[in-house]
Amino acid sequence: MVNFMNILKEKNLKATPQRISVLKELHKNEHPTIDGLYEAIKKDYPSISLATVYKNVHTLKENGIIIEVNMPNGKMRYDIFTKPHIHIVCKNCNSVEDMDYDKQLCDYQKNLEAKGNIEIDRLDVIATVERCKHCSQ
Amino acid sequence: MVNFMNILKEKNLKATPQRISVLKELHKNEHPTIDGLYEAIKKDYPSISLATVYKNVHTLKENGIIIEVNMPNGKMRYDIFTKPHIHIVCKNCNSVEDMDYDKQLCDYQKNLEAKGNIEIDRLDVIATVERCKHCSQ
């Protein structure tokens, strides 16, 4: 069980039930859209407003607690950030899966930095597949 | 000089002056936003409408003549597609630069496919930098 209270306290964010719900939902259901979050949270917390979900997602993102994943179609999804990873997106069922940011990718990043004479702040990698295991059943 | 007429004819698209303007602008100024395209084209073609720019960009994208680049901030930019490449985005000045999709990345993709038991349709790589050569002047 993750201690959301501590995560929020560390960043001096108030632990409102709405905010905890957002974190819980992000922990349970990975990569939801804003609307997916909203709909899911409403089941436990019917009075929550969409604006509150937006505001919380914004605050959590600003504080590095969650990350925004920009899907190839331009829709945003959200993800509790634990460690660097890349995303596999399925065109057919729209599911998103994480894969580790491995040594090979790390080496690639280093070479890219050398080749382009740049310092990369962040490397987003999104692999799109036509179908995935989730949608072939 | 690129022959836009032939590119369009190959895809059975009509060569209207508006469409040619969109292609010309994408060829000259790389990675514009829709609005950037619109503003630039208006100088030569003041009567063009924003809807026409949207429609043309959509059509050109559908026909594989241009690609949509999904910026980390969620804004879309457009790019005449010639060969596979990745994007370097500057956080500071918002410029976008291309770099080749090289052998190392190709190998990475192959291993990722093996590791995840997937067939990747497309791999989007966006490196974000804090500042770039364009904005340090």
Place this chain on the structure above:
DNA sequence: CTATTTGCAAACCCTTTGCAAAAAT
């Protein structure tokens, strides 16, 4: 007690759509 957060409604993008007129082939 103070600062933050919530919820509502309005405002604000940006993008798409329907349709009649214009233009391309």
Place this chain on the structure above:
DNA sequence: ATTTTTGCAAAGGGTTTGCAAATAG
């Protein structure tokens, strides 16, 4: 002559904002 494309204005969808009331610390 036929089909596509344009331009306009309206509609649509998602996100942000202002503000007073509620809540957390």
